[in-house]
Amino acid sequence: MSTHTQSVSTAREDLTENEVVLRVTGLDVDIRTPKGVLRAVNNVSFEARAGRTLALLGESGCGKSMTAKAVAGLLDPVADVTGGTVVLNGTDLAALSPKQRLKYAGPELGIVFQDALTALNPVYTVGTQLSEAFRIHQKLSAKAAKVKAIELMRHVGIPEPESRVDSFPHQFSGGMRQRILIAMAVALNPRLLIADEPTTALDVTVQAQIMKLLRDLRTESHLAVVLITHDLALVAEEADTVAVMYAGNVVETGPVREVFGSPKHPYTRGLLDSVPADVGRGADLNSIAGSPPELHRIPEGCVYQSRCPVVQDVCRAIRPALEAEGAGRTVACHFALTTASKELDHV
Amino acid sequence: MSDAISTPSAVAPTVPLLDVRGLTKNFHVPGRGNNVLCALDRIDLHVGRGETLGLVGESGCGKSTLARTLLMLEQPDEGTIRFEGTDPFGLKGKQLLAWRRRVQMVFQDPFASLNARMTAGEIISEPWATHTDLYPTKKARAARLNELMEIVGLRASDAGKSPQEFSGGQRQRIGIARALALNPDVIVLDEPVSALDLSVQAQVLNLLNDLQKRLGVAYIFISHDLSVVRHVADRVAVMYLGRIVETGTTEQVFDRPRHPYTAALMSASPHLDVTGATPRNRIVLEGEMPSPLDPPSGCRFRTRCWKAEDVCATTAPSGSSSAAEPLHAAECHFPMTTEDLKSAGSPIKPKNAVNLLAPLQ
Numbered sequence: 199m200s201t202h203t204q205s206v207s208t209a210r211e212d213l214t215e216n217e218v219v220l221r222v223t224g225l226d227v228d229i230r231t232p233k234g235v236l237r238a239v240n241n242v243s244f245e246a247r248a249g250r251t252l253a254l255l256g257e258s259g260c261g262k263s264m265t266a267k268a269v270a271g272l273l274d275p276v277a278d279v280t281g282g283t284v285v286l287n288g289t290d291l292a293a294l295s296p297k298q299r300l301k302y303a304g305p306e307l308g309i310v311f312q313d314a315l316t317a318l319n320p321v322y323t324v325g326t327q328l329s330e331a332f333r334i335h336q337k338l339s340a341k342a343a344k345v346k347a348i349e350l351m352r353h354v355g356i357p358e359p360e361s362r363v364d365s366f367p368h369q370f371s372g373g374m375r376q377r378i379l380i381a382m383a384v385a386l387n388p389r390l391l392i393a394d395e396p397t398t399a400l401d402v403t404v405q406a407q408i409m410k411l412l413r414d415l416r417t418e419s420h421l422a423v424v425l426i427t428h429d430l431a432l433v434a435e436e437a438d439t440v441a442v443m444y445a446g447n448v449v450e451t452g453p454v455r456e457v458f459g460s461p462k463h464p465y466t467r468g469l470l471d472s473v474p475a476d477v478g479r480g481a482d483l484n485s486i487a488g489s490p491p492e493l494h495r496i497p498e499g500c501v502y503q504s505r506c507p508v509v510q511d512v513c514r515a516i517r518p519a520l521e522a523e524g525a526g527r528t529v530a531c532h533f534a535l536t537t538a539s540k541e542l543d544h545v
Numbered sequence: 546m547s548d549a550i551s552t553p554s555a556v557a558p559t560v561p562l563l564d565v566r567g568l569t570k571n572f573h574v575p576g577r578g579n580n581v582l583c584a585l586d587r588i589d590l591h592v593g594r595g596e597t598l599g600l601v602g603e604s605g606c607g608k609s610t611l612a613r614t615l616l617m618l619e620q621p622d623e624g625t626i627r628f629e630g631t632d633p634f635g636l637k638g639k640q641l642l643a644w645r646r647r648v649q650m651v652f653q654d655p656f657a658s659l660n661a662r663m664t665a666g667e668i669i670s671e672p673w674a675t676h677t678d679l680y681p682t683k684k685a686r687a688a689r690l691n692e693l694m695e696i697v698g699l700r701a702s703d704a705g706k707s708p709q710e711f712s713g714g715q716r717q718r719i720g721i722a723r724a725l726a727l728n729p730d731v732i733v734l735d736e737p738v739s740a741l742d743l744s745v746q747a748q749v750l751n752l753l754n755d756l757q758k759r760l761g762v763a764y765i766f767i768s769h770d771l772s773v774v775r776h777v778a779d780r781v782a783v784m785y786l787g788r789i790v791e792t793g794t795t796e797q798v799f800d801r802p803r804h805p806y807t808a809a810l811m812s813a814s815p816h817l818d819v820t821g822a823t824p825r826n827r828i829v830l831e832g833e834m835p836s837p838l839d840p841p842s843g844c845r846f847r848t849r850c851w852k853a854e855d856v857c858a859t860t861a862p863s864g865s866s867s868a869a870e871p872l873h874a875a876e877c878h879f880p881m882t883t884e885d886l887k888s889a890g891s892p893i894k895p896k897n898a899v900n901l902l903a904p905l906q
Contacts, residue, residue: 406830
C-alpha cells in the first residue's frame with residue numbers, strides 16, 4: 199500500500215496529528231414540512247481532530263445524519279442551516295456561497311454513505327465516477343484521470359483494478375461497492391472524512407474489512423474521521439471520542455472509554471444497558487421505556503424527560519445546556535450521573 | 546452426515562418438536578451454464594418444546610430459505626421435516642390446516658410486512674378468518690384480540706389504528722401478536738429486531754423472552770447479530786453457504802467455537818468492552834462468501850480459511866465433535882483447538898487472514 203500512498207494519498211504535511219480539523223459550533227438545522235418548521239438539529243457542537251475518529255452516536259431520527267449532511271453541504275432543499283458555524287480548517291463553510299463551497303470543501307471533505315448501491319450511479323462505470331473528482335478539481339484529461347482511478351481502486355483493496363475499472367456498480371459485491379465509495383471520498387486526499395453508517399448494510403466479516411480500510415486510511419494520511427453510527431460496539435472499537443445524540447441534541451460527549459465506562463447522561467446509560475452482551479440468557483435487559491419523541495412534539499425542557507428514570511420538575515421546565523463535566527467531557531443533564539449513581543440500577 | 550449434530554435421542558429422550566433431516570433445497574436460476582443454486586445442503590437440526598434455537602450466518606447463507614422451508618413456503622428437494630413425528634408435507638386438507646396453526650412466523654421489516662390498508666386489529670385477527678374453528682364467535686375473537694394486544698404490550702383501544710400510526714417497535718409487537726393468534730408451538734423469527742433501534746430492540750427481546758416463559762413456545766431465532774443470539778438462544782446453529790457448519794449450546798459455540806468460520810465470525814463482530822482491559826486479536830477473513838451457484842469443492846469454507854490444506858479441497862468434512870462435548874459438532878477437518886483460541890494473547894497468524902488490532906489505543 200505504501201507505494202500507492204506516494205501517488206494517491208500522501209500524508210499531508212500541513213496537518214499534525216490531533217490538530218482540530220473541523221469545529222462545529224451551535225449548529226441548528228430546520229426542516230420545512232407541512233406540519234410546520236421542525237428543528238432537526240439543535241445547537242450541536244463537536245470537533246474532529248486529525249488522525250482521530252469522532253463518533254456521532256444515536257438512534258434513528260436523532261439528527262446524526264442530518265448533522266453530517268449539514269457539514270457536507272448536502273442538505274435536502276427543504277432543510278436549512280439556521281444557525282451556528284461549521285469551521286473546516288479555519289474557514290466557516292456555512293458562510294460560503296454554494297460555488298465557493300464546492301471549490302473549497304470539495305477537495306477537503308469526503309463523505310461515505312450507508313447504501314453504496316444507491317450512492318453510486320448505475321449507468322456509469324465506476325471508473326467514470328471515480329475519475330470525476332480528478333477531472334473537475336484537478337482538470338485532468340479523461341485518460342489521466344482513469345489512471346488515477348485505477349490507482350485509487352488498488353489503494354482501497356479492489357482486486358484487478360485494471361479490468362474492473364470499466365465495470366458498473368451492480369457488478370460489484372456490497373463490500374466492494376463500499377470500497378469504491380470510500381475511494382471516491384478520499385480521491386482528493388481530504389482532511390475530513392464523514393462516514394455515515396458505512397457498514398450497516400454489510401455482514402460482520404465484511405464490516406471488519408471496511409473498518410480496517412478506514413483505519414489504515416486514517417493513519418496514513420492523518421485523516422479526521424467522523425463516524426456516524428447507531429452501533430455502540432463499533433464506537434467502542436473504532437472511535438476515540440463520541441458525541442451521543444438524542445432528538446436532535448447532543449446530550450453527552452467525551453473520550454469513548456470514559457463515556458462508556460461511566461456514562462453521565464441517563465440516555466447514554468440506558469443505551470449501554472440495552473446492549474444484550476453479557477446479560478445472562480433469559481434475563482431481562484434494562485430497556486429504555488417508550489420511544490424517542492417525534493420532532494414536532496419535542497417538549498419544553500429536557501428532550502429526554504419522557505423516558506428518563508430520574509426526571510424531576512426542573513427537567514420539564516428548563517432544557518439543560520451541554521456543560522463541562524470533568525476533563526474532556528460534557529453532559530447536558532440537570533442530574534448528571536456520577537460513577538457511584540445507583541439510582542438507575544433498579545429501574 | 547454427523548449423527549452428533551442432530552441425533553435427538555442424545556438431547557432429550559422424547560421426540561423433539563421439530564426434527565429436520567437432510568433438508569436440501571435447490572433453486573434453478575434462469576441462464577446458461579450451471580444454473581442450480583444450492584440454497585440448503587443436507588440440513589439437520591432439531592428444536593425442542595419451549596427452546597430457542599439461534600440460527601446465525603451472513604447474508605446469502607440460506608437462513609431465510611431454511612425458515613421458509615420450515616413453514617412449507619418452499620418445497621424441499623430432499624430430506625424430511627418431522628413435526629412431532631409427522632411429516633407436514635404429507636398432510637392434506639384439515640390436517641394441513643391444523644399443522645399450519647402450530648408453526649408461525651415473525652418477519653424482519655415491521656414497516657413492510659404489515660398491510661397499511663388494514664387496522665392493527667384486523668391484522669392480528671386475520672388468521673382466524675382461515676382457522677374459523679379456533680375462536681368461532683365474534684365475541685370470542687374480540688376477547689382474544691384484546692388479550693393478545695395486552696400480552697404484547699399494546700393498548701387494546703389501539704386496535705382500530707392502522708400500522709403507520711405505530712412506531713417500529715409497536716409494529717413488531719403487532720407482528721408478534723399476529724403470530725401468536727393461532728397459539729403456535731413454534732415461531733420462526735426472521736431477524737425480528739434488526740430493523741429496530743437499540744432501546745426498542747431491548748424491549749422486544751424482553752417481550753419475546755417473557756412470552757416464551759409464559760406460553761412455552763419454541764423459537765427459531767434467525768439473526769446476524771451475534772450479541773442478540775447469545776442473549777436469546779439455548780442452542781446455536783451456524784450456517785455458511787447452505788450448510789450448518791457448527792452446532793452446540795450457546796455457551797459452547799460462543800466460548801469455544803470449533804469451526805474456523807464461527808471463530809472468525811465471533812472475532813469480526815465488534816465487542817462493547819468498556820473496560821478496555823482486554824486487547825483483542827482479530828481474525829479478518831479475506832474476500833467474501835463464494836457464489837452459491839458455484840460452491841467450492843470439498844469444504845465450502847476452504848477458500849477463505851487460513852487452516853485449509855489439500856484435504857479440504859477434495860473431501861467434504863463431516864461433523865465431528867470432541868469426546869468432552871459430544872453435542873458440540875463442527876464440520877471441519879481441522880477444528881479450532883484450545884491453543885488456537887487461547888492465542889488471543891499471542892496473535893493468531895492465519896495465512897489468509899490479517900491480524901488487525903493490536904491493543905486498542
